[in-house]
Amino acid sequence: MHLLEGNKLTINFGGLTAVSEVDFYVDKGDILGLIGPNGAGKTTLFNLISATLTPKSGTITFKSRNITGVKPYQVCRLGIARTFQTVKIFANMTVLDNVRLAALFGDSKKPSEAEATKAAMDLLEFVGLVGAAGIPARGLTLGNQKRIEVARALASRPELLLLDELMAGLNQTEIAEAMDLVRKIRDRGVTIIMIEHVMKAIMNVCDRIIVLNYGKKIAEGTPQEIANSKIVVEVYLGE
Amino acid sequence: MDLLIKIVIGGLILGGIYSLVSMGLSLQYGVARVLNIAHGEFLMIGAFITFWLQENGVDPLLSILIVGPALFVIGFILYRTVFTSIRLRSPNPGVFESNSLLAAFGFFLIVQNIAVIIWGTIPHSYSYLGGTVSIGGVAFQENRLVAAAFALAVGIIFYIFIARSRTGKAIRAAAQDASTASLMGVNINTTLALCFGFGAAMAGIAGSLISICFPIQTNVMGLGYTVIAIVVVTLGGLGSISGSFIGGLILGIVGSAVSYTKWLGSDLAVASYYVIFILLLLLRPKGLLGK
Amino acid sequence: MDFSKRDWKKAFITAGIPVIILVVLAFFPMYGWQYGITLFNHFLLFVVLSVAWTIFSGTTGYISLATAAFFGIGIYAAALVYPSVGDRYPLFVVVLIGAAASFVLAFIVGAITLRLKGIYFAMFTFGLVLIVRELLYWYEITVEGRRGRIVKFEGNDTIYYYLLAIAAVTILVAYLIKRSKFGLALQSIGENEEAAAHMGVNVTMVKVFTYAVSAFFMGAVGVIMATKWSYVDPGVAFAPMMSFSPVLMAIFGGFGSIYGPVIGAVIFSYIEEILKTGNWSRYYMLIFGTILVVTILFLPSGLVGLIQNVWRRVMGRRRASA
Numbered sequence: 001m002h003l004l005e006g007n008k009l010t011i012n013f014g015g016l017t018a019v020s021e022v023d024f025y026v027d028k029g030d031i032l033g034l035i036g037p038n039g040a041g042k043t044t045l046f047n048l049i050s051a052t053l054t055p056k057s058g059t060i061t062f063k064s065r066n067i068t069g070v071k072p073y074q075v076c077r078l079g080i081a082r083t084f085q086t087v088k089i090f091a092n093m094t095v096l097d098n099v100r101l102a103a104l105f106g107d108s109k110k111p112s113e114a115e116a117t118k119a120a121m122d123l124l125e126f127v128g129l130v131g132a133a134g135i136p137a138r139g140l141t142l143g144n145q146k147r148i149e150v151a152r153a154l155a156s157r158p159e160l161l162l163l164d165e166l167m168a169g170l171n172q173t174e175i176a177e178a179m180d181l182v183r184k185i186r187d188r189g190v191t192i193i194m195i196e197h198v199m200k201a202i203m204n205v206c207d208r209i210i211v212l213n214y215g216k217k218i219a220e221g222t223p224q225e226i227a228n229s230k231i232v233v234e235v236y237l238g239e
Numbered sequence: 240m241d242l243l244i245k246i247v248i249g250g251l252i253l254g255g256i257y258s259l260v261s262m263g264l265s266l267q268y269g270v271a272r273v274l275n276i277a278h279g280e281f282l283m284i285g286a287f288i289t290f291w292l293q294e295n296g297v298d299p300l301l302s303i304l305i306v307g308p309a310l311f312v313i314g315f316i317l318y319r320t321v322f323t324s325i326r327l328r329s330p331n332p333g334v335f336e337s338n339s340l341l342a343a344f345g346f347f348l349i350v351q352n353i354a355v356i357i358w359g360t361i362p363h364s365y366s367y368l369g370g371t372v373s374i375g376g377v378a379f380q381e382n383r384l385v386a387a388a389f390a391l392a393v394g395i396i397f398y399i400f401i402a403r404s405r406t407g408k409a410i411r412a413a414a415q416d417a418s419t420a421s422l423m424g425v426n427i428n429t430t431l432a433l434c435f436g437f438g439a440a441m442a443g444i445a446g447s448l449i450s451i452c453f454p455i456q457t458n459v460m461g462l463g464y465t466v467i468a469i470v471v472v473t474l475g476g477l478g479s480i481s482g483s484f485i486g487g488l489i490l491g492i493v494g495s496a497v498s499y500t501k502w503l504g505s506d507l508a509v510a511s512y513y514v515i516f517i518l519l520l521l522l523r524p525k526g527l528l529g530k
Numbered sequence: 531m532d533f534s535k536r537d538w539k540k541a542f543i544t545a546g547i548p549v550i551i552l553v554v555l556a557f558f559p560m561y562g563w564q565y566g567i568t569l570f571n572h573f574l575l576f577v578v579l580s581v582a583w584t585i586f587s588g589t590t591g592y593i594s595l596a597t598a599a600f601f602g603i604g605i606y607a608a609a610l611v612y613p614s615v616g617d618r619y620p621l622f623v624v625v626l627i628g629a630a631a632s633f634v635l636a637f638i639v640g641a642i643t644l645r646l647k648g649i650y651f652a653m654f655t656f657g658l659v660l661i662v663r664e665l666l667y668w669y670e671i672t673v674e675g676r677r678g679r680i681v682k683f684e685g686n687d688t689i690y691y692y693l694l695a696i697a698a699v700t701i702l703v704a705y706l707i708k709r710s711k712f713g714l715a716l717q718s719i720g721e722n723e724e725a726a727a728h729m730g731v732n733v734t735m736v737k738v739f740t741y742a743v744s745a746f747f748m749g750a751v752g753v754i755m756a757t758k759w760s761y762v763d764p765g766v767a768f769a770p771m772m773s774f775s776p777v778l779m780a781i782f783g784g785f786g787s788i789y790g791p792v793i794g795a796v797i798f799s800y801i802e803e804i805l806k807t808g809n810w811s812r813y814y815m816l817i818f819g820t821i822l823v824v825t826i827l828f829l830p831s832g833l834v835g836l837i838q839n840v841w842r843r844v845m846g847r848r849r850a851s852a
Binding site: 328346 | 654656818827830
Binding site: 050052071072073075076077081082084088089090091092093097100101102104105106107113116152153155156 | 711714715717718721722724725726727728729730731732733
């Protein structure tokens, strides 16, 4: 049984088909990469999984349960968390509160205030932001704000984490640190799907990769297979 | 049959005014992104300027040529100073919308108070074109038919202007995506201010036309029309000017129909608009032609 | 648990000062200063409305312009259930009835409009006062055949104690919400609603419930004001200005904190008192409107925000020179 499975997912915006009959799956413990040119539908696919959007047709199944059409907060409590392409932290709340919120509301075990605070502090330590706990989130650099997002997503104790362009805008050192972080997250038992444009990261970290173009899935396989795929090379060189 | 003519023509009369008022609000919210709850007060000012002009011998219909530009200038300046300042300080569109809403309500207080000081709170009226015209055997007041015709004409002129002219293109570009439009050479600050000014002008002209047919009152007139405009804009679809035009006509006919229904009466016309509003919000918030 | 000296000091200031103020205010009527009591009644009314408004709109950012509607429902509940002649419930019960009625109306309004973007909510609440008023006029005239109702008049002192109690409860509830995880959720909705939803917050439920809670207090205070005005008809009960004043007061005072709206309410209701009885009464809307626009432009965090900024700068300078 796949942890998460999508079947023939389709969604349109006006006349544009953003995602077209996409099938995909991810197994527990995997790191799945989602790549494709800009506008290919990657974030839209994430939006379908996290219930930000409802598909026109197709189903999404999580742990054998059909979660199509469920509300975003329910998706979170069921065990799927995400970060956002454009960082959506709570700017005027402290770093700690950003994470605490998710621990209090997103965790299906409903921790007490004290437990949530402890869990949040542990997560801040995990991502390396413990020192900034009391600072308003808007005071941090972009790279650190992305770490807040990761800690916040993990605070709801998900089984599946969706990372949307975690490494965009990071320099080489930061990218290496981020790759490390992703591996450590997997080591904690969280399955990951990641959208990325940084090829080095995708190739080194992912077990499997899915390639989208114009809303359709055009290739799927191991990093090796994808690197050698003619179609993928064409699509990327062609742009 | 008589009743049908009463409802339809009566509806078009109401609807013509509603359309004009609502198109103005649609321009202000759809493009300039200000939910101008003072809109009705600009309408009231237009009505009273016409009243004052006609006291001094100016034909009310001609006064539109003064009211329109005057309110355009007021709206333009207001936007270029206050709202542009708010826009530049707002970290995101949501904050701009709330802050401009609050500023608009500040203007609601200011404009209404100025009008009350000048004209007091008693209803004013004057007679103009007091004859009746017969359509299909039913008598209608000449002034109302003329007002409706002018309202529809002005509405159509504005619509063509926005659809065809260069300025209109700039406006539509700014409505779609202000930042991209500015990158392409559209002077955003001026264009948005133009929209706001046009919106105010349309409200003022509608007010002038209303003063021809009905008594006007400084402290109660405005709010009612603002509420109606809000319902029409939602019915037509937020951001669609032609939607507001059509929505205004539809609501006018609904109001007319409700007014003539025995048990309900004209008091409940506005309540019926609100029922439509509730249904829209429950079933189709996008409205008829909304994006 | 470790209570440092600093914690005790903080607890004393947070809880102690309001309690002291409350005790002082409670003994106020004993001095028999009638004008003072009337003035304070005026203050307390607007403190409740402004703080109640801030509980929802100050945190989530959804601007509600329906305060007058919920206030009016409370007034009308008193008109129906606390008449000057005939059977009636005890005043305390009537307050709860009025508050509950407003709670229900707000819940319905919220359920319809808070699923949608903020602008729909603002638009809908804006017209609500007028619509409820028109409906009630129609009902009273057509169905009941009457113009207005008379509510049993209560003395200044009774009104004072009820208003003081309602104000105290409103402020206490606002404080407790703010400090709770519910308050954290409200704040997150105001910061970034989409993110909050994805972090497990049932945003619609939180918004609707909080909105209803804020309306509860508006309705409660409406019942009491009905006993002061005595004559009630839909026009008296549903006045659009009552939607606008609390907003102005909260904005001016600064809606980031609880004492912001309190300060704004006291200052503005006092200005209103002075203006209404003096030569300037014709200009009060103009003055209020101007202050509102100026506040939006130059004082976005309100008076309290301004004071906090100044305080911070003063503190910073002191530390730097130490």
